[in-house]
Amino acid sequence: xxxxxxxxxxxxxxxxxxxxxxxxxxxxxxxxxxxxxxxxxxxxxxxxxxxxxxxxxxxxxxxxxxxxxxxxxxxxxxxxxxxxxxxxxxxxxxxxxxxxxxxxxxxxxxxxxxxxxxxxxxxxxxxxxxxxxxxxxxxxxxxxxxxxxxxxxxxxxxxxxxxxxxxxxxxxxxxxxxxxxxxxxxxxxxxxxxxxxxxxxxxxxxxxxxxxxxxxxxxxxxxxxxxxxxxxxxxxxxxxxxxxxxxxxxxxxxxxxxxxxxxxxxxxxxxxxxxxxxxxxxxxxxxxxxxxxxxxxxxxxxxxxxxxxxxxxxxxxxxxxxxxxxxxxxxxxxxxxxxxxxxxxxxxxxxxxxxxxxxxxxxxxxxxxxxxxxxxxxxxxxxxxxxx
Numbered sequence: 082x083x084x085x086x087x088x089x090x091x092x093x094x095x096x097x098x099x100x101x102x103x104x105x106x107x108x109x110x111x112x113x114x115x116x117x118x119x120x121x122x123x124x125x126x127x128x129x130x131x132x133x134x135x136x137x138x139x140x141x142x143x144x145x146x147x148x149x150x151x152x153x154x155x156x157x158x159x160x161x162x163x164x165x166x167x168x169x170x171x172x173x174x175x176x177x178x179x180x181x182x183x184x185x186x187x188x189x190x191x192x193x194x195x196x197x198x199x200x201x202x203x204x205x206x207x208x209x210x211x212x213x214x215x216x217x218x219x220x221x222x223x224x225x226x227x228x229x230x231x232x233x234x235x236x237x238x239x240x241x242x243x244x245x246x247x248x249x250x251x252x253x254x255x256x257x258x259x260x261x262x263x264x265x266x267x268x269x270x271x272x273x274x275x276x277x278x279x280x281x282x283x284x285x286x287x288x289x290x291x292x293x294x295x296x297x298x299x300x301x302x303x304x305x306x307x308x309x310x311x312x313x314x315x316x317x318x319x320x321x322x323x324x325x326x327x328x329x330x331x332x333x334x335x336x337x338x339x340x341x342x343x344x345x346x347x348x349x350x351x352x353x354x355x356x357x358x359x360x361x362x363x364x365x366x367x368x369x370x371x372x373x374x375x376x377x378x379x380x381x382x383x384x385x386x387x388x389x390x391x392x393x394x395x396x397x398x399x400x401x402x403x404x405x406x407x408x409x410x411x412x413x414x415x416x417x418x419x420x421x422x423x424x425x426x427x428x429x430x431x432x433x434x435x436x437x438x439x440x441x442x443x444x445x446x447x448x449x450x451x452x453x454x455x456x457x458x459x460x461x462x463x464x465x466x467x468x469x
């Protein structure tokens with residue numbers, strides 16, 4: 082690629098990535114840039130394309146330098162969410178513009194900025210110290226902001242089939258709420274989505290004896306599901322939380338008893354549950370509700386289990402590196418939503434640490450230039466410590 086940025090220059094790579102539009106799942110141009118930089122740094126690369134039935138195809142990238150153990154995996158995504166109202170942006174969402182010490186663009190903090198820092202840190206490591214005693218790999222996906230079925234999960238299975246075994250994974254999600262060094266993620270809550278459907282008998286509201294209203298039954302079921310706490314939290318997690326997100330009967334008429342009522346909910350759960358044990362508990366609660374109408378409760382198959390990485394070892398190493406560069410020791414947290422860590426944790430221990438995420442998914446998403454430069458140094462410390 083003519084005029085490609087120096088692979089060890091985090092800011093230059095970040096600006097180039099922001100100028101490569103990659104709204105999920107179309108991340109090919111951004112992955113082209115990453116592949117060029119990693120090849121220039123000495124990595125062997127593999128493009129991986131996956132297309133599950135009924136989904137759009139997704140490009141992913143695996144790159145590796147060195148061989149054997151220890152094996153450090155550096156992971157991230159280059160796909161981004163849509164920009165929304167482009168006219169509301171002060172700076173072009175795919176311009177990679179600098180203003181007042183900040184780098185602007187969709188993906189600046191979530192998470193093209195961190196991907197650039199990972200590449201720069203690894204490239205600098207190979208340039209300065211030569212081939213590692215062990216291996217450094219990258220797994221970059223174009224399907225984190227989307228359905229997440231054609232990205233990290235199948236790429237990890239591909240790597241397993243190639244005989245790749247990872248010891249540690251550093252994922253560059255934007256973990257810091259306010260300042261670089263505030264927080265790292267050593268685990269994530271699980272996620273379980275449930276769908277309630279109650280069947281009634283449609284009829285005229287003036288003749289309720291001829292109908293069966295599903296709405297009161299749905300209300301009883303909803304009260305049964307969230308009427309008492311699921312738990313009181315655990316050592317590393319807050320209490321599990323159930324939230325109803327939709328309630329619908331699809332009935333525009335005020336004089337008609339509807340035939341069906343629906344509700345959807347999501348539970349973010351801690352390590353006191355698995356998706357299976359939580360589903361069983363919720364089914365039992367619903368069964369005891371005395372709904373008074375036929376109902377079904379189903380759960381989406383794409384759930385995420387909770388996990389936690391032990392506080393010592395690799396997690397402590399990441400915290401040490403962050404503290405050395407920022408003067409702050411990051412809080413070891415399990416808050417927030419899900420990420421691709423839910424797939425990575427099945428292959429090795431994983432810690433998430435990235436940029437400040439205050440503007441992620443928002444208008445004028447941005448990252449401080451100073452933070453990008455500091456994060457690249459933090460990543461370099463981690464790489465040097467894990468792979469001599």
